[in-house]
Amino acid sequence: MKFTINKKTLIDGVNTSIGAISNKSQIPVLNGIYLNITQEGITLIGSNGDITIRTFIPATDGEDTIIQDIHEGSVVLQAKLLNSILRKLPEQSVSVEMDEGLRVIIKSGKSKFKLNGMDAAEYPKLPNTTDVNALEIESNVLKDIINQTVFAVSIVETRPILTGVNFKKQGEQLKFVATDSHRLSQIITDLDAPEDFDTTIPGISLKELNKVLPENEVVKLTVKNNMIFFEFGTTLFFSRILDGNYPETDRLIPNTEKTTVKVSNKELTSSLERALVLSDKPIVKLSIDGGIMASITSNTPEVGNLSEDVVLENFEGEDVVISFSAKFALEALKAIKDDNIIIGFNGPMRPFTFKAENDESTLQLVLPVRTV
Amino acid sequence: MKFTINKKTLIDGVNTSIGAISNKSQIPVLNGIYLNITQEGITLIGSNGDITIRTFIPATDGEDTIIQDIHEGSVVLQAKLLNSILRKLPEQSVSVEMDEGLRVIIKSGKSKFKLNGMDAAEYPKLPNTTDVNALEIESNVLKDIINQTVFAVSIVETRPILTGVNFKKQGEQLKFVATDSHRLSQIITDLDAPEDFDTTIPGISLKELNKVLPENEVVKLTVKNNMIFFEFGTTLFFSRILDGNYPETDRLIPNTEKTTVKVSNKELTSSLERALVLSDKPIVKLSIDGGIMASITSNTPEVGNLSEDVVLENFEGEDVVISFSAKFALEALKAIKDDNIIIGFNGPMRPFTFKAENDESTLQLVLPVRTV
Numbered sequence: 001m002k003f004t005i006n007k008k009t010l011i012d013g014v015n016t017s018i019g020a021i022s023n024k025s026q027i028p029v030l031n032g033i034y035l036n037i038t039q040e041g042i043t044l045i046g047s048n049g050d051i052t053i054r055t056f057i058p059a060t061d062g063e064d065t066i067i068q069d070i071h072e073g074s075v076v077l078q079a080k081l082l083n084s085i086l087r088k089l090p091e092q093s094v095s096v097e098m099d100e101g102l103r104v105i106i107k108s109g110k111s112k113f114k115l116n117g118m119d120a121a122e123y124p125k126l127p128n129t130t131d132v133n134a135l136e137i138e139s140n141v142l143k144d145i146i147n148q149t150v151f152a153v154s155i156v157e158t159r160p161i162l163t164g165v166n167f168k169k170q171g172e173q174l175k176f177v178a179t180d181s182h183r184l185s186q187i188i189t190d191l192d193a194p195e196d197f198d199t200t201i202p203g204i205s206l207k208e209l210n211k212v213l214p215e216n217e218v219v220k221l222t223v224k225n226n227m228i229f230f231e232f233g234t235t236l237f238f239s240r241i242l243d244g245n246y247p248e249t250d251r252l253i254p255n256t257e258k259t260t261v262k263v264s265n266k267e268l269t270s271s272l273e274r275a276l277v278l279s280d281k282p283i284v285k286l287s288i289d290g291g292i293m294a295s296i297t298s299n300t301p302e303v304g305n306l307s308e309d310v311v312l313e314n315f316e317g318e319d320v321v322i323s324f325s326a327k328f329a330l331e332a333l334k335a336i337k338d339d340n341i342i343i344g345f346n347g348p349m350r351p352f353t354f355k356a357e358n359d360e361s362t363l364q365l366v367l368p369v370r371t372v
Numbered sequence: 373m374k375f376t377i378n379k380k381t382l383i384d385g386v387n388t389s390i391g392a393i394s395n396k397s398q399i400p401v402l403n404g405i406y407l408n409i410t411q412e413g414i415t416l417i418g419s420n421g422d423i424t425i426r427t428f429i430p431a432t433d434g435e436d437t438i439i440q441d442i443h444e445g446s447v448v449l450q451a452k453l454l455n456s457i458l459r460k461l462p463e464q465s466v467s468v469e470m471d472e473g474l475r476v477i478i479k480s481g482k483s484k485f486k487l488n489g490m491d492a493a494e495y496p497k498l499p500n501t502t503d504v505n506a507l508e509i510e511s512n513v514l515k516d517i518i519n520q521t522v523f524a525v526s527i528v529e530t531r532p533i534l535t536g537v538n539f540k541k542q543g544e545q546l547k548f549v550a551t552d553s554h555r556l557s558q559i560i561t562d563l564d565a566p567e568d569f570d571t572t573i574p575g576i577s578l579k580e581l582n583k584v585l586p587e588n589e590v591v592k593l594t595v596k597n598n599m600i601f602f603e604f605g606t607t608l609f610f611s612r613i614l615d616g617n618y619p620e621t622d623r624l625i626p627n628t629e630k631t632t633v634k635v636s637n638k639e640l641t642s643s644l645e646r647a648l649v650l651s652d653k654p655i656v657k658l659s660i661d662g663g664i665m666a667s668i669t670s671n672t673p674e675v676g677n678l679s680e681d682v683v684l685e686n687f688e689g690e691d692v693v694i695s696f697s698a699k700f701a702l703e704a705l706k707a708i709k710d711d712n713i714i715i716g717f718n719g720p721m722r723p724f725t726f727k728a729e730n731d732e733s734t735l736q737l738v739l740p741v742r743t744v
Contacts (some may be wrong), residue, residue: 081675084649090642111646115676266589270462277456303453304487 001073001098003037011086013057017046017236019208020053021079032076034123039070051205056234074120085113135193135221139213143186145176146210148335153203154180166246169193177249183328184365199223200246205239211212257344259317265341269333271296271308275326277301282326283369291315322348323371332364373407373445373470383458385429389418391580392425406495411442423577428606442680446492457485487743507565507593510545511585517548517559518582520707526552527574536572538618541565549621555700556737571595579609629716631689632727637713641705643668647698650675654698655741663687694720695743704736
């Protein structure tokens with residue numbers, strides 16, 4: 001096995017695959033990055049068993065030669081070590097060569113590293129993907145969907161299905177929902193999807209996917225054998241999906257509101273962030289009385305307390321006093337990209353909602369906290 | 373107690389004093405920052421018992437009023453909490469007010485924090501400084517001296533005196549030395565000092581001092597009662613000094629060299645940094661044979677090995693093969709600000725030296741490591 005390539009190109013490929021590697025796998029070969037070189041190019045694979053990322057560096061790009069001096073072969077190299085070495089090499093060009101004893105020599109300028117490789121034959125085989133039943137999403141849209149839902153998944157394993165984001169066809173629309181049963185995030189889009197699309201993808205998989213998703217590419221999603229495949233450019237990302245049926249969440253979402261107000265996203269965010277100064281997980285009390293100004297208070301007895309006034313617009317309905325987690329409200333506000341937020345209340349003990357003033361697709365719901 | 377001030381000005385004062393506060397002190401009042409407000413201005417003090425930083429914000433600056441609405445008084449506030457609150461306040465102006473029950477109200481715009489203060493009477497009294505026997509150093513020179521020595525102090529307490537940097541008058545010069553007995557760093561300057569100046573300052577104190585030293589100010593050093601005082605601008609930084617006599621280090625420094633070479637600081641640094649990819653504490657072997665090129669090798673059996681060629685200039689004397697800690701050599705190289713380094717060897721078992729090509733004042737010495 002041998003090839004010569006521009007350092008930057010190889011680093012980009014390694015960076016894409018390395019996101020799937022945990023460095024702490026019980027299976028030694030999974031701590032490595034799989035490299036397979038053919039006359040067509042280099043295939044790189046990283047995996048932690050749950051998530052796998054395969055990417056490809058083609059040998060040529062039109063008239064340009066990207067990889068020189070190709071001798072076919074494959075090897076598995078310590079991922080973190082390879083990454084560190086490539087970043088420290090003195091010259092732009094790097095050559096990689098393996099001798100018969102799995103010894104890999106990485107040369108650049110006056111530097112020469114010799115590493116112990118692992119046998120590529122020990123690397124797990126990848127499942128095959130198919131083109132049937134594919135859903136296509138523009139990468140920037142998929143990034144937005146992930147950013148606006150994934151924070152709300154459960155991080156405890158008591159109900160494993162809640163650790164994922166549910167992707168589901170509903171009529172002519174596609175619905176994305178995440179909830180940890182204390183708050184819920186939902187996006188409804190007009191995306192076209194295969195008839196039976198209903199799958200729940202682990203939040204941690206989507207977070208890793210988000211890191212490697214490029215801008216402005218079409219992403220093709222396929223579900224097969226309890227796996228979901230995301231294909232984009234020369235990269236294939238796949239993950240296990242969660243077993244079981246996602247709970248029916250529509251009944252949680254109120255159809256009417258007893259109180260609605262408009263507030264500045266920035267002003268409300270900055271008031272709630274100050275509550276985080278007094279405590280890691282502050283509970284705040286929001287009081288609306290008369291409708292021109294809301295007061296937000298937060299009390300951490302051993303440290304002190306905070307009171308804030310927030311300007312309200314378009315107040316309609318009843319006065320309300322409600323307590324909730326500042327952290328959940330902040331995460332909900334962050335997921336809404338609008339300058340102004342419409343908050344809808346149904347009394348002090350019912351979930352309340354955050355919506356963008358100018359966008360119907362996103363809904364953030366937070367449950368109140370009972371206080372003494 | 374009451375005052376109103378620009379948020380930024382108060383943050384700067386808090387930031388200066390907070391460097392001395394550990395947040396984990398057994399004495400509750402030392403987890404706080406002491407504030408004393410008079411018609412002249414605000415005094416802020418932070419201390420961990422070993423290091424104390426006192427700074428002052430004057431009430432006026434010429435014609436300009438810096439602090440408004442002054443009612444005299446003092447209080448101690450949780451340092452980290454105060455700092456976080458000030459940074460999050462919505463407006464530029466902040467007012468601070470204490471009621472009779474040590475309750476402190478911090479107001480800015482529509483935000484109001486109430487904090488539990490601590491009784492200023494419980495705060496330790498500060499020692500007095502005097503103006504006798506003062507040594508004056510320009511702050512940028514003192515920063516350089518700290519940066520070029522403090523990394524070489526011992527971090528183990530087996531010989532406590534070695535955890536400090538020795539400042540000593542020697543003839544008409546002032547000598548600064550740090551050593552952990554595996555390497556040594558020395559600077560000799562033409563600074564004028566009081567006759568008996570010989571004091572060893574804890575490395576951790578100098579690191580904290582370095583963080584708060586401003587650019588281009590004169591720093592006045594005074595030693596009194598086992599304390600060293602550094603005065604600059606409106607700030608006083610003081611620290612305990614180390615008991616005992618600093619060892620005689622001149623005998624460690626070779627007067628002659630059997631081999632000298634000139635190398636590029638950047639090239640040697642980058643070669644040695646690559647050895648750090650294979651191991652946290654790599655031992656490298658440097659071989660000079662013939663004098664045009666040195667080879668550097670490093671071997672970490674379970675991971676792999678590295679070989680590097682480094683261009684030599686002005687080789688004089690004997691060939692040499694010597695093993696040493698890459699980390700110690702890198703720290704020594706970093707402390708020398710010259711593009712070119714002169715290395716002097718006295719055979720494989722004797723300490724070797726790094727000097728700047730164009731600056732005689734700094735000497736870095738590293739002991740070799742015996743290898744099998």
